Amino acid sequence: MYLCGRNSGDIVSSYxxxxxxxxxxxxxxxxxxxxRGLSLLAWGSVGLADPxxxxxxxxxxxxxxxxxNVGFGTAxxxxxxxxxxxxxxxxxxxxxxxxxxxxxxxxTDSFSIPVFGQVTVNPC
Numbered sequence: 150m151y152l153c154g155r156n157s158g159d160i161v162s163s164y165x166x167x168x169x170x171x172x173x174x175x176x177x178x179x180x181x182x183x184x185r186g187l188s189l190l191a192w193g194s195v196g197l198a199d200p201x202x203x204x205x206x207x208x209x210x211x212x213x214x215x216x217x218n219v220g221f222g223t224a225x226x227x228x229x230x231x232x233x234x235x236x237x238x239x240x241x242x243x244x245x246x247x248x249x250x251x252x253x254x255x256x257t258d259s260f261s262i263p264v265f266g267q268v269t270v271n272p273c
Contacts, residue, residue, distance in 0.1 A: 156180050157263065164194055164203065168271070172202030186213045242273040 157179050164172040174197045181190040190209040196202020227245030229238050238244065247269035253261040 159263070159265070160197075164196070166203075166269075171205075172196040173198045175202065187211070188213070238273055244271055244273050246270050246272060 159177045161175050164175040175194050176197055177194045179192045181188055188211045192207045194205045228243050230241050232239050247267055249265055249267040251265040253263050255261045
């Protein structure tokens, strides 16, 4: 077992998800574990300024074989398998497609600042 993926913590100025304002300044840590190509990634978000901000925990299971990542990578997709008023679905629906770009800005030889931008759409 080993730590894998992007183990970090981001601070974002606002938490906007699928066009919804889910909170102001938020801490969003990421931790991944892996074993023989199988990985488990945990991502969370918690508001720092307002206790009413959304708190979220997402788990992603992935598998890598021959350089192909299944489950988690730069492009992501999400779906809900059932009807729900929160997502406005009547059954199985793709509710999340996103593409993320990341860049690490080097400040010193031992310190850099990670920056990311993400475009997300809700096809349903």
